[in-house]
Amino acid sequence: MASINSKSFFTSLMIIVALFFGVGVQGAVHKIGDSSGWTMMGVDYQAWASSRTFQVGDSLIFEYNNELHDVTEVTPHDFELCYSSNPLARYQTGSDTVTLTKPGFQHFICGVPGHCDIGQKLDILVFPASLGPVAAPIPGPVRSPRSSMSPSPSPLADSSPSPLADSPTSAPQFQMGPSPL
Numbered sequence: 495m496a497s498i499n500s501k502s503f504f505t506s507l508m509i510i511v512a513l514f515f516g517v518g519v520q521g522a523v524h525k526i527g528d529s530s531g532w533t534m535m536g537v538d539y540q541a542w543a544s545s546r547t548f549q550v551g552d553s554l555i556f557e558y559n560n561e562l563h564d565v566t567e568v569t570p571h572d573f574e575l576c577y578s579s580n581p582l583a584r585y586q587t588g589s590d591t592v593t594l595t596k597p598g599f600q601h602f603i604c605g606v607p608g609h610c611d612i613g614q615k616l617d618i619l620v621f622p623a624s625l626g627p628v629a630a631p632i633p634g635p636v637r638s639p640r641s642s643m644s645p646s647p648s649p650l651a652d653s654s655p656s657p658l659a660d661s662p663t664s665a666p667q668f669q670m671g672p673s674p675l
Contacts, residue, residue, distance in 0.1 A: 521551030560588035576610035
């Protein structure tokens with residue numbers, strides 16, 4: 495009976511989480527370079543990216559003049575060399591949205607000769623998608639080593655009141671689980 499109740503509770507909880515957070519909710523939207531956009535002048539893309547967290551499901555918006563620039567996704571090696579002749583993907587509309595679909599590093603450069611060399615390049619680390627605080631384990635009581643190691647009462651435990659009975663350490667203790675990324 496308890497097994498059926500546990501399964502029902504878990505299923506109900508998952509339905510509530512899905513309804514509350516929405517199934518297939520879109521991630522964050524990051525406009526590359528903020529108001530400057532994707533350009534070779536005045537934006538330090540490494541500094542820009544370091545102030546953000548990217549996750550699977552997020553979108554990158556590249557806005558630029560498509561007569562002067564493009565967005566070329568490249569391998570790490572081609573990123574270091576500013577080599578755009580063997581792209582993983584190339585975008586040329588002037589307003590491109592790239593949805594992040596896998597965790598790991600992703601590398602983008604402007605494929606116009608010379609632009610990458612003077613800094614029009616972006617590498618980001620994409621983290622796996624997260625459910626947020628719901629994914630954290632529910633706190634449970636922590637047993638002291640004395641109670642888990644010895645089932646018999648401690649010789650110090652007697653019926654006389656302890657001067658520490660009202661101390662904060664005599665209250666039940668709880669342990670929080672790891673926080674999600």
